[in-house]
Amino acid sequence: MCTVVPISLTVGANRIVPTVAIPHPLGNPALPLEEEQEIRRKLLDKALKALTTEVSEQTVFE
């Protein structure tokens, strides 16, 4: 899970989930905690989906 997808592609990660921002990839300090956690849940759901999806090459789970 990373913000800078091109770097993850360059270094060879196979399942990539794009995140929010470099200093807070899984959160957003501008939002109240509940909304931030909702963002985190959505991103982690994507990560779990990525882990349960067969891939044959580098894949970005938008």
Added chain:
Amino acid sequence: MAKFRVVHYINQFFAQVGGEEKADHRPESREGFVGPGMAFNAAFGDKAEIVGTVICGDSYFNENLETATKEVLGLISSFKPDLVIAGPAFNAGRYGMACGTVAAAVERELDIPAITGMYKENPGVDSFKKDIYIIETKNSAAGMRDAVKVMAPFALKLAAGEEIGASVEEGYIPNGIRVNFFEEKRGSERAVDMLLAKLAGKPFTTEFPMPDFDRVEPKPAIVDISKATIALVTSGGIVPKGNPDRIESSSASKYGKYDIEGVFDLTESTYETAHGGYDPVYANLDADRVLPVDILREYEKDGKIGKLHRYFYSTTGNGTAVASAKAYAAAIGKELVADGVDAVILTST
């Protein structure tokens, strides 16, 4: 000037002990040269002499890495050498690893110059090219004569403490250290030559290789995520407050492993980031923004995932050498597999 005392390290095959069936041959030493040592000795002329040869089977060495290295080093140092030559190993992978390990250990622990020779695709090259000089050889023992021609004078130069030139002049495999030298042609003419080769689809060698990264085969999908043990790993530098392992803010020389048994939320008073590559304010206030322990605990409780692994691993990704990152990944991966972890979520900043 007295002749340099040289010890030669070779495997069971080149010592004519035997082939694969003798690969478990234990370390032994003999006086003087054995097998290919004869050619080296001749090439040294009156400048150096092989005083002893240390022989070890490739399987024995690689399967008993630590003890074999120790044994071989002991045998080598008993000859009180000024210089050690290992191999050349050509394209033999295990022999290459052994030669690289021996030469690197001799330099590191005995403080004696040591070199080896390998074919450029030998796996030993990537492992050791930064530690020792590896002379590039052909891919089979048929290249022995050519290898000796380059290795012997280079080894003498190293033993004499002379300045070592650029890889292309000396014949060693590029080790990432840039060394200036004068080419035969000026740069513009080299550029024209290179362009003509590139246009004709002929091989050419760039004078400065761009950084290059590995590719790995994707692993199969997790069949049932609700039964899976998931571990968190981050290059975002999340550490317990106070950074107990003193992980560096950039160019990290280590990674940390932290127990999160009973931890349900990373708070301002318990966790922080050691990372110097981004504004730490947000991660220091709530490290879940980088390492989502809070939500994964929730998922664990709800049965959405099997289990959150008891430990998380952390390092700082900025400025950290690719070689270091690779080494950390290998070590972490090994532990995770041993601990029965099914999947990893790696968060990076």
Added chain:
Amino acid sequence: MNRAKGVVLFALCFVFGRKQSSGKERYLILITNNPKFQSDPEPRCDTEYIAGSYRDVLILVRDRIHQGHRLLSHPLSGSVKPNETPYKSILISKNTGGLDMDSLQIIEDSISTCDKFMQNPIKYGHNNQDALLADFSEVDYRLIVAAIASASR
């Protein structure tokens, strides 16, 4: 990604094509530690002066890029090396958007380059200091003024 970049560029040209009547570029922020900008009577854009090092300027710019600002001038402006001059001025966009990869790449590479040079002896702060510092300040100032001129075209 390339297409997106093209769009951004197009937008940029469009934005900068409309110069403000006050002569001040509303769309730029100058981040600088160059004292010459402190006394600049007519700054051509919003200026954030920091009393820090060359590297501090790069780090502040990096943090802004992480927040979605875009880099508008190259951080390694000039051939004067990071261990030679203490001054640095950099232009970024005032508005923020998604993380700009090109900006990110350039600022990160610039920080590494700065760190690389800082391993060598520092070359200012000795020997004829005042005149030297004034010259370094002048060169940095001129280069960024040239960049602001480019932005105003």
Added chain:
Amino acid sequence: MKLELGNIFIHDIQFDDLSRVENGVLYINEEELREHLLEDENISSVSFDIAKPGESVRIMPVKDVIEPRVKVEGRGGVFPGVISKVDTVGSGRTNVLKGAAVVTTGTIVGFQEGIIDMSGPGADYTPFSKLNNLVVICEPVEGLKQHAHEKAVRFAGLKAAAYLGRLAKDLEADEVESFETPSLIESFRQYPDLPRVAYVQMLQTQGLLHDTYVYGVDMKQSITTMLYPTELMDGAIISGNCVSACDKNTTYHHLNNPVIRDLYARHGKELNFVGMIITNENVYLADKERSSDWSAKLAEFLGVDGVIISQEGFGNPDTDLIMNCKKIEAKGIKTVIITDEYAGRDGASQSLADADISANAVVTGGNANMVVNLPPMEKVIGHVKLADTIAGGFDGSLQPDGSIVVELQAITGATNELGFNRLSAR
């Protein structure tokens, strides 16, 4: 466009009552030249010195090096738009005082840089140690601002070179070389089967002390454009660049651009050298994007199979270089780039400030951070005290015995990115 260069070989320079060239010796009337240069009201005094190959002489800080040339036949005059009026140059005949050069020196800013050693280990790294140099030392009028000072010294050098060049106007050349670039369509008719190649030259254009002029135009104000290669041989491009001595292009480099020479040498045999593109290296990032877009577009328009791209300077031009390379490769045109490296004193650091996998054919002029020890010289022309403050020098660079410990980057032309030298690194 066809240009002949008539080379008149110079093996010595002497001061004399009458400025002239005789039997390979360049005689200079100091007073006459001084008066000529003092016509500029921004210059308060001018002095000259001579430095010959093999002498125990160090020149520093060097601003520019210029080869004396004169137009003998054809349109325009040397350094068009600057010394001569604006007219398209690059055709007819130009005479060259081969083996001689004007070297300007002066402390425009405190960190002025550039060393030329005429003998010893430093001489191996600079091509100008092999020339008979007339060193022009200009002092500005009091209070002259840096940019005006730079301009005054730049013009003084060009005027001195033009003055010396004029001495060769009626001389018979010792050797004549010929260079020709026909129209695109004609070159295609001539060599339909040869790979078509262009040259993309990047010019340093960042601002004060970092500028390059094309026909007198400040190149940072221009978009990427095209020239006939022979135009450079008449001084269409001149240097206003005082920083990064090792990898800036002096006017001498532009006049004798080695990429142009070596492409002409293979023209009609192994390749078809169709022409050249010049582009800039601005500080403003949108300028970089635009200029590299145009390089790629013009290369595509020329229908070439391959290009050589040369860089100038340190740091942010790495970004222009990689942009040019990437965008041109993306058009299906093969590239070779020429650069230099800052790999740290130990050679272990990342060499370039930018990198891309498409830059798979790189020629390097060497690691500019390499430390060299320049032994003391019997004579120093210029300001030796500057050793501590020039780029590549450091506090304590200047040793008590007069030797200087510096990085290669302090030596004029040492890691030139036109590929002028044999120096490289691996």
